[in-house]
Amino acid sequence: MRVENIRKAIGAIVYQNNKFLIINKTKMNTKxxxxxxxxxxxxxxxxxxxxxxxxxDSLLRELKEETGSEEYKVIKQFDExxxxxxxKSIQEKxxxxxxxxxxxxxEFLGNEKILTPFDNEVSDVKFLEKxxxxxxxxxxxxxxxxxxxxxx
Numbered sequence: 001m002r003v004e005n006i007r008k009a010i011g012a013i014v015y016q017n018n019k020f021l022i023i024n025k026t027k028m029n030t031k032x033x034x035x036x037x038x039x040x041x042x043x044x045x046x047x048x049x050x051x052x053x054x055x056x057d058s059l060l061r062e063l064k065e066e067t068g069s070e071e072y073k074v075i076k077q078f079d080e081x082x083x084x085x086x087x088k089s090i091q092e093k094x095x096x097x098x099x100x101x102x103x104x105x106x107e108f109l110g111n112e113k114i115l116t117p118f119d120n121e122v123s124d125v126k127f128l129e130k131x132x133x134x135x136x137x138x139x140x141x142x143x144x145x146x147x148x149x150x151x152x
Contacts, residue, residue, distance in 0.1 A: 007096035010058045011045035011082065013150060014072070016108040019127035020146075021115075022136065023066055026123040039123065040138040043146075045101055059104055065119040071110030078103045082145050103145065 014021035024039045046062035048055065056074060063072050082101040091097050115125045128136060130152055137143050146152075 005096050005098075007094070007099040008048040009045055009099055009101040010048060010055055010062060011043050011101045011103045012059060012063060012072075012106045013043055013103060013146065014063070014106045014108050016112065016127060019129055020133050021067070021108060021112075021125065021127050022133065023117070023122045024124040025121055041136045042138055042142055043103075055102055056104075059106070063106070066117050066122045067125050068116040068118050069108070069110050069114070071108060073107045073109055075105040075107055078105065078149055080145070080149065082141055084141055103149070105150070 012021075021044070022041050023044055024041055026039045044062055044066045046058065046065070048058045049061075052058040052061065055077070059074065060070070060072070064070055080103070082103060083098065085098050086094065086096060112127050117123070117125055134143055134146070134152065137146070
């Protein structure tokens with residue numbers, strides 16, 4: 001039996017009023033360090049690290065790194081995960097075959113005008129209404145997840 005090296009991750013569907021937060025990720029962590037990638041619009045997502053005691057700890061750390069804010073209220077953890085296999089070229093760079101992302105529904109309580117990424121993987125942060133959000137998200141599995149779990 002082949003054992004797959006699975007990357008455990010967390011993600012957040014963050015909302016404020018009738019808008020949803022997405023980020024433009026322009027760098028990826030590899031074994032050699034951070035590498036430039038073509039910009040991808042996505043929800044905040046990140047790997048679970050050893051020092052994180054709970055998934056919520058990973059979530060709050062990623063929210064702070066990717067937006068510069070701690071003004072969030074976790075509403076719920078979704079039952080369903082976003083799962084996908086990495087392309088072979090990426091597998092070799094990052095050392096993982098597959099990713100399983102535990103998603104959370106989160107309310108942003110702060111002022112969106114002050115959001116600034118601390119993490120140099122992220123080049124932009126913005127809130128969009130549902131119709132524009134679905135047109136902007138890069139990954140089809142993320143769009144499908146949003147439609148299934150939040151609705152359109």
